[in-house]
Amino acid sequence: VKERGPAPLRQDLALYGELSANVVGFCRLLRDAGTSVGPGEESDALRALRHIDLGRGDAFYYCLRTALAKSVREQRIFDDRFASYWGVWDQALELDGPLPQSQSVP
Secondary structure (H helix, E strand, O other): OOOOOHHHHHHHHHHHHHHHHHHHHHHHHHHHOOOOOOHHHHHHHHHHHOOOOOOOHHHHHHHHHHHHOOOHHHHHHHHHHHHHHHHHHHHHHHOOOOOOHHHOOO
């Protein structure tokens, strides 16, 4: 097992902190669209994300969808909003360095 130094750990924590804020924003978007996403679902989604490989987009998608979309209607709402909301995040992960302010997700 390869040991990780403090710099990669700080980078991981910063990325996860930004991701957490964006998950909360996405939950707000889903709530505004008429889903039943509340604090419990937000917490479940954030906890579940700790157990997946964030580099796998399908794992990220299904993790959030499972935690945040409880009915067929909510799954449709989730699917409609996922790509547009998280498209900016995907672009950010491809950048080399910190996310520029002009591309941050609201």
